[in-house]
Amino acid sequence: MDAWLVDLDRTAPTDITANYPEGLTEDELRRGAEFVHARAAHRFFRARLAVRRLLADRLGTDPHGLRIHYDPAGKPHLPDHPGTHISWSRSDGLLLLGATESGPIGVDVELVRPETTNLDVLAFVYPAMPRTASPETFFHAWTLLEAAVKATGRGLTEGAGDVGLTFPADGSVFLHGIDGHGPDPWYGHTRLEPTRQDAPWAMTAFVSHELRPPALIPWPPRTARARPARARPGGLAAVA
Template sequence: MDAWLVDLDEHAWSPARYANTGTRPGSRARATPEESRRAAEFTRASSTRRFLRARLAVRELLGERLAVPPAELRVARTPEGKPYLPDHPHLHISWSRSERLLLLAAADTGPIGVDIEWLRPMPAALDALATVYPALPVTAEPEVFLPAWTLLEAAVKATGLGLARGAKDVDLALGPGNTVSLRGIVGHGPPDAWYGRTEPLAASGALPAAVVAVVTRDRPPMSLNQLLGRDRPMPAPTARSSPDPFVLTL
């Protein structure tokens, strides 16, 4: 399992990234016509930039992992919207973008779903959550919204059904201190074969605080620092990218 945390407001991809990968600058990813069309619909320049950089980052990073030129990497979606790689069906992928943060994950051990949300006030948050997750306890406090929402989103991304169809299958457990864990997912193999966890990301410099959720099947997800840092301390989010970009900026 690999994952990358990307700051979309930092620098664009540097030619130095290709020095040790054998990737030609001319083979870098380009926005597809559909991505360009969607980007043109944003009203803020920052939203357009973040959307396009996120899509390019996905293909650049997955291309590096698969040793495939990013421009040749095809990313498709199921009718329910789950992304997949038609030419590399063994690799399961998921990503999530929230403001300037992108989280991308890839696993060859089975389905995976991730979600990231930057921390901000959410008016009527519990009402919104209860709409898609009626099992929400009436005693839930507003602070539980983002951890519960991110874990729920990650779970339905892992199953590929999305919130509208898949939320009813997810069983969340709300614990003390507004903690949230995944009991299981019904109807997608043994419910206890699914593993989920949330992790907080502290604010750092211009990067906002956030909540991250990872859901996998048949294999417990590593802790976030291991997931993003390959068993070494996570570098500062503003560190420049390296040829081993488990934590990098874009």
């Protein structure tokens, strides 16, 4: 699996394509025009262009000719490269992108802000969450859940009940399976990553059939200001 964490506020149009915004599809231009704030629109445009640029580089093809289609549930796929599975997620100025040939993949990224830690929302979406869960579990659980339903293409409304999460007493969260989606085991990993955003950290999550977590590639390259978290299989991130 390959994975990139893209800082959209550091990514200039010329870093992505020489034809900004002409490299976008008509649908993407229409969606971008619906944003009220220019900054949000440019983040959206840069995210879509970065996805094409990074995937095209990996596949050895032209970014402008890379076709990205979506199934009825909104899961992206590459019709010209059916063996490559992709997923991406955005949180404000961050984009997390994953690609693999091992089977379905789901990724999620969330900026870690205390005010967005809402266990009531998580309990509504995932009633199996124990009432004794601590606020520290929120970002582990939420991103794992989002990544899992993206991997299956079911979405939170229909797919959350298929996902099995375990909540140990130490505040960690583990993915122990996804029901009804094939016999191969699913593996989940969460990891804290430093970020330049107003929140000092971002939680990233990966769900796939791969036992090992990916080596996350920051893009554009950055100078580390803190040691990143070390991911453990199942979803527990231990600070290195």
